[in-house]
Amino acid sequence: MDTPARILIIEDDVDINQLVAASLGKAGYACAQAFSGSEARLLLKVAAAGAEEPFDLVITDLMLPGASGEELVAEIRAAGDAPIIVVSARTDAADKVALLQLGADDYLTKPFDLDELHARVAVQLRHASRGAQRSTGVLRFKDWTLDAEARTLTAAGEPVRLTRLEFGIIEALVRRPKKVFTKRELFEAAWHEECFVEEKAVTVHVSNIRSKLKPSGTDTYLETVWGIGFKLAE
Numbered sequence: 001m002d003t004p005a006r007i008l009i010i011e012d013d014v015d016i017n018q019l020v021a022a023s024l025g026k027a028g029y030a031c032a033q034a035f036s037g038s039e040a041r042l043l044l045k046v047a048a049a050g051a052e053e054p055f056d057l058v059i060t061d062l063m064l065p066g067a068s069g070e071e072l073v074a075e076i077r078a079a080g081d082a083p084i085i086v087v088s089a090r091t092d093a094a095d096k097v098a099l100l101q102l103g104a105d106d107y108l109t110k111p112f113d114l115d116e117l118h119a120r121v122a123v124q125l126r127h128a129s130r131g132a133q134r135s136t137g138v139l140r141f142k143d144w145t146l147d148a149e150a151r152t153l154t155a156a157g158e159p160v161r162l163t164r165l166e167f168g169i170i171e172a173l174v175r176r177p178k179k180v181f182t183k184r185e186l187f188e189a190a191w192h193e194e195c196f197v198e199e200k201a202v203t204v205h206v207s208n209i210r211s212k213l214k215p216s217g218t219d220t221y222l223e224t225v226w227g228i229g230f231k232l233a234e
Helices: 014-026 037-048 069-079 093-102 114-133 164-175 183-191 199-216
Strands: 006-010 030-034 057-060 084-088 106-109 138-141 144-147 152-155 158-160 222-225 229-232
Touching (some): 030 037, 037 069, 069 093, 084 114, 093 106, 106 114, 114 164, 138 164, 144 164, 164 183
Parallel strands (some): 006 057, 084 106
Antiparallel strands (some): 222 229
């Protein structure tokens, strides 16, 4: 029997936390609950130390006592690649962009439909599993070296830490270095899934990649084709 995916739910509203945990639990997931940022940090620390199984996915609110959701997203992403779904009442586009830049994988606005949450959880877990299973050797483009099995990128000899989706974007571009990708095509090539996010979210991810590449001087390899999307510079 497969081990159920382990999900950490971080939400200080007790009713919402219990509702999400019960719903996901009925769907077969193993849920842990944190009702504050500080409690979430403790659970994450215990898992990181190996005393508990690591979390396969994290669902977090933003307005939390003890530590904000933004702080937790940054800490979780710095520690590993577990998918992060932010669930928040904030609807401002700038908030969504900022969370994507910190490393969140998805953003769901409150009030939300439980069926939609289930669908997004399934998508994130499916992509995490695909990323772990893919093994296609070493790819190179100019001063980039991509290890598709280890999911790592080295730029001008320096390691560059990328999220799963960021690595998928780079990998898709390197595999077809002469192709001009639309934003939708780039997302679908990176995730092997029909695009379900706003196209501007892809622009945010590319901008985030460029920022990470800038110290190596290879950020110019990513070229914007205005009105279309992105390609690799010749």
